[in-house]
Amino acid sequence: MRVLIVDDEPLILKGLVKIIGEVAPLGTEIFKANNAFEALDLMKVYMPDVTVTDLHMPVKNGFELIETARESGLCDRFIILTGYNEFEYVRKALRAGVVDYLLKPIDKDEITALLARFEQELPSEADPECSGHAKRIMAYTKTHYSNDLSLDHLAELMDLHPNYISSLFKKVTGDTFVNYLNAFRIKEAQKLLRLQRRLSVNAIGKMVGFENKHYFTKVFKKYTGITPGAYRDDDDAEGTADDDGAASGLDLLDMHV
Known part of the structure; x- marks a missing residue:
């Protein structure tokens, strides 16, 4: 499984990479991007199975990233990161068809369960069908x-x-x-x-x-x-x-x- 993590704050991005790296299924490849434009470039090369993205990013925000990625067929699974006081953003995300959202700070058990579910949805190398x-x-x-x-x-x-x-x-x-x-x-x-x-x-x-x-x-x-x-x-x-x-x-x- 390939996971792309997007956040414009270097320290938060580093922390997310560490946490997700610890709980992701064995063999997961993790890529990171500092903004939406860098994320789209990486998507074209690696075509991630799931993208974890912050919403508040300059120039092109998380929703715009999701929209562009979906229109281009670059990724169709997304997890957005949001705060406790951003219910309107969550509602907008759900209307946009985002797979799920996580409240900050991230709960390891939640992200573990989500990634495990995504991996089960992926075609297996051993699947004869x-x-x-x-x-x-x-x-x-x-x-x-x-x-x-x-x-x-x-x-x-x-x-x-x-x-x-x-x-x-x-x-x-x-x-x-x-x-x-x-x-x-x-x-x-x-x-x-x-x-x-x-x-x-x-x-x-x-x-x-x-x-x-x-x-x-x-x-x-x-x-x-x-x-x-x-x-x-x-x-x-x-x-x-x-x-x-x-x-x-x-x-x-x-x-x-």
Whole structure:
């Protein structure tokens, strides 16, 4: 299990690392960040299973960190640290879907129980069903990629916990579900842009699951380096399709299962 701890006060951060290191399950990797920006950079590299974060941080606070991390598919389990007199913050955290919260100072028994619960939700190396679950989820994603897919939807459909699915994707593919889904959608969009030239870019975006044209363009450019319109206009588009990040990335994902 990988745990990221975020706090802008060095002494508190050091203390949290020490406490969590003492009570975390055997084999837990612990990473630390002094602010939300550093935390997001670490998430991109290590994709933590759970993030423990303070709320009050300058420039980008704990809630904003959680929102950005979730939107990017970098982490979906969070524990917030809060004080006794911050009930409104706790209510806001619960509405935001935070896994849990801990009152300061941290109770070792509480954090021990939380981390143990999280570890049980993670796919085990010895679980013979891991590969089977991954194949089912990927097959469903490839068939229904144009729909509004989410971890909660897949969890209900597959009778699995959303956290299990998230961790399973990281374990099997080395990537997040959001990135896998978007990469597959962009690969399909590339085909349509080449073959269905009478369809507008907006129409193609909707066909592959992007209701918002601007978001489609943003994601397409992220994975290919150019806009959908520029891709279609490029005389060499067909020849370069196999070289773009979306296509090669999906080939690599498929090799894992």
